[in-house]
Amino acid sequence: MSLERPDTVDDGAVEQTPDELEALLGDLVVDRDDHLNAPGFVIRPDTVQETLRTLKEQAGYDHLSVVSAQEYENRYESIYHLKKYDDPTQEVSIVVPADKDDPVSESAEPVFRTADWHEREAYDLIGIEYDDHPDLRRILLPETWQGHPLSMDYDKDRPQIATLPEHANPLEDHHKDAESDTMFLNIGPHHPATHGVLHLKTVLDGEQVVDVEPDIGYLHRSEEQMAQSGTYRHQIMPYPDRWDYISAGLLNEWAYARAAEDLADIEVPEYAQVIRTMGAEMCRIAAHMLALATFALDINGDFTATFMYAINDRERVQNLLEDLTGQRLMFNYFRLGGVVWDLPEPREEFFSDTRDFLDQLPESIEEYHNLITSNEVFQMRTIDTGILPPDVAKNYGATGPVARGSGVDYDLRRDDPYGYYDELDWDVVTEDGCDNFSRLLVRMREVEESAKIIEQCVDLLEDWPEDERNIQANVPRTLRPDDDTEIYRAVEGAKGELGIYIRADGTDKPARFKIRSPCFSNLQTLPEMANGEYIPDVIAALGSLDVVLGEVDR
């Protein structure tokens, strides 16, 4: 069956027990702080690099998912969540406490490139400083912001000043002579090709890009704070819809549902799992259709045929989702322990609508192949541009279609199964071109796989006995997970690994709610892909990353 692990997994990912890891790390470990999902080791703040390098090189933990930072009554804490690309069920957390009065901790950036942005974010929102960090400054908030909003003593009502500066050329120092002909070019934050409010500080040498730096934070909507001030049971679920808002709502909701259900030990009925799986895959199709539409827009430059074709297919799948959930974009359909309501009545009509959609899908995918992937101009613009080698992708923590377009065989639906995925027959799509074209191709082929999954779910749901249609588990009215339980759980969102870290403090609200968004890590790879290329290739590379700024900035 397709869900069998590929051969590489058996070779690469030897599983170590927590005790073996502790022995490997030896004196570096100060204490144990196990999380629900993984063993946790407390280390001293000056041994971060050594610890992570040991784990990366000797134990194979090559994927730094996220750095969660938080403040306690008596200390600051950064947690490095490590996984293996070959087997993401093997996890380990490295907990780094920092001094309350002078929170300084060693940077992990020399070991994992992806830690650069994650640590800047921790500095920005919590206030932990990272020694040796190459560029420690605010990332999401304006640089003149006062205070760190997720720290304990932050005063929300204090006045703030945001500047509107002329951006200076970051390469000017390198070209001191007057003959230098580099040019500084702002792309965004209002620009049709940036897929939202992203600002690219670009330096050109002639027509070539010598430096590009994504400047984010123009849509930082305090999502983590919003989740921390909501109760587990009902008040958090509406927010996930608004992270990756390209209709990937159910996929995001699943990320929260999975973390919270594991935290509170809730078992979801099988019937609800099948509905969840079906709905999530519909969302994936809708999200990939828009990725395709806007990518064609970036390449062709206007509201042209491909955009309209793809939006047309998106409308169809959105209609199905609207029938299912009652909403068009912000579904709010999952509940902890199940879904909010059963399939729409009459069920036969819903099933036949879904089948109609699936029946015409191969034909429209054929159309897309005729329209774009086989178009020579399109191929010239995308093949061999925006190269992202697999080891670079891994170092930056890239996941989803971006990693799979670089041949990294990593998909949490198969590697860390949840929902009903492991009962169904489908394949993980990878392409090894490492370029803009393969990333698009991965998305298009994934749409076909999603269609396969939906079809199997429809078959299952059609034959489900009427008296066993249980959409909700018994969930206590108020959820109060035990004090100081911590969990990190991820699902495969439309853009990649979407993870949630929650620390409970015994109340009905999370004490810390950290979102690991795939786009945040994926966007970090843009300079790697764009430096040395031409300006239109930067636009193509950005389009092929398929970033959603709501998720990058949160």
Place this chain on the structure above:
Amino acid sequence: MSSDQPFITDDSQVVTETRDARMTGQGDRFNSRLREAFGSSPFILTKFDKFLNWCRGSSMFMLQFGIACCSIEMMHTYAVKHDLDRFGSGVPRASPRQADVMIVPGTIVSKFAPRMKRVYDQMPEPKFVVGMGSCTISGGPFQEGYNVIKGAEEVIPIDIHVPGCPPRPEALVYGVVKLQERVANGEASPVTVKPYELEEFSDLERDELVDKLADQIDDDELVMRYNFADSP
């Protein structure tokens, strides 16, 4: 009221020799409804302002401007199913200098507000703004956020609010058509109160915060000051 016709045409029953003469030997294409409306002569009399308002209302150039979730629905509004172009208002322009309507589709946060104001300022007069969605109206679900501006109206004046989270494309179409009606009737809103303006840093009142930032910010740099405690 705004639902009135933009202008009243002449009675179409006027038939004259002149018109008959014009039509002799011509094809049907000259025999249009408009020709009937014009009656005997190809002239209409109206006020210049009224005429220009009608022109404005009938060809609105939208700024291609995406911020957040609402912009997805905005894209759907332009695309196949809803097709805002049917109403003479679906020409998305990538440059603010070519646009006269800005749809603000999403949450405005502190870092973005001055940039949005700059884009708005770059649009030529007369310009109109449609506020799309709850965030643009009030901050919406993120109103309690530490970084969120409580509505675009804190920064730029807004003519029409379209509520929803996000509003369906139909709702946006309705909002835009309502705006067109108002524009055609010369009823666009006056500029509303703008508590936050872009100011030069040196023009700010010298308080503790300004003193603290004085060595970081240039005196003639434009800044926006947010007083979160006083905003609604």
